[in-house]
Amino acid sequence: MSMSDADGPGPTEGLSGLPPEWGRVVVPDDASALAEEAARVRRELRRRAGPGGRWRRLAEARRPDGRPSLRLPLLVLLVALLTTLAGLFAVTWPRSPRPGDQSTVLPRSTPTDLTGRPLPALELVDAGNATVSLRGLLPAMIVLVDACPCADHVTEAAALAPPGVTVVTVADTRAPRATPGPSGAVVRPLADPGGGLRAFLRLLPHPGTATALLVDRTGVLLRVVPELRSAEDYRTDLARLGS
Known part of the structure; x- marks a missing residue:
């Protein structure tokens, strides 16, 4: 159409x-x-x-x-x-730390500035859960046995300790019963549940090794042995404690 x-x-x-x-x-x-x-x-x-x-x-x-x-x-x-x-959400969202970001809180090496410093007034506990002042046992060689019982090192230190010097073993949770030391040496087993001594040293426990401190009667730290290997590590300083 x-x-x-x-x-x-x-x-x-x-x-x-x-x-x-x-x-x-x-x-x-x-x-x-x-x-x-x-x-x-x-x-x-x-x-x-x-x-x-x-x-x-x-x-x-x-x-x-x-x-x-x-x-x-x-x-x-x-x-x-x-x-x-x-x-804002992306910035504030918590992220899990990557392995490379993790840092060690306590270094294993002993700081050189500890020698000559006073031992802190720490109170430890004995096998009967009684409080014991660590400074009241000076002069002393203090052996930390929280990572290793190291009975041979303790026995050797007690045999070399001069008269009047106390050998103190420090565990992390519960102190064992006291055992007589050789030659009448005094060995005092104590425990440090709060970890105050480790915190002062800034040392992590290393499995299979013991750490030793030698402190004179005035409370001054003469020597720190991070890992006990032989008596030669502390023999001279231990003798000085008895003078």
Whole structure:
């Protein structure tokens, strides 16, 4: 069906339902004549449906009273707020330490500045759970046996101790019962549950070894032997304690 452009029927004759303001409508016999117009309409539809079309509609949206809509500013503000919160969450989230980040709290080597320093006024406990002042046993050779009983080293130290010098063994939890030492030497087994002596020395216990301290009668530390190996490590200083 077609309508002439000049002499045919009126604008809407033969096409019911079309509004008069559309004017004269011409329907060509060949649909290919509308190809250019159809392509232009498709481009316009793609432009409006593209990634930016939704944002443009938000930006151009208006409220019923004609004022600009606040939807786009509120959306931008919400995105900025979520981004900030995500950054704060990533910074403050606790992380498990990596193996390379772990550090040793107490070094195994003995600081050289301990020699000549006074022994702290520590109170240890004996086998009967009675409190014993460590400074009340001076002069003394103190052997830490929390990592090794090292009975041979204790026996050797007690045999070499001059008269009046006490050999003290210090365990970590419970002191064993006292046993007679050779040649009448005094051996006092004590315990240091709080670890105060280790904290003063800044020494970690090393399995299979004992640590020794030689303290004179005034409470001054003469020597620290981090790992007892033989009597030659302390023989001279032990002799000085009895003078």
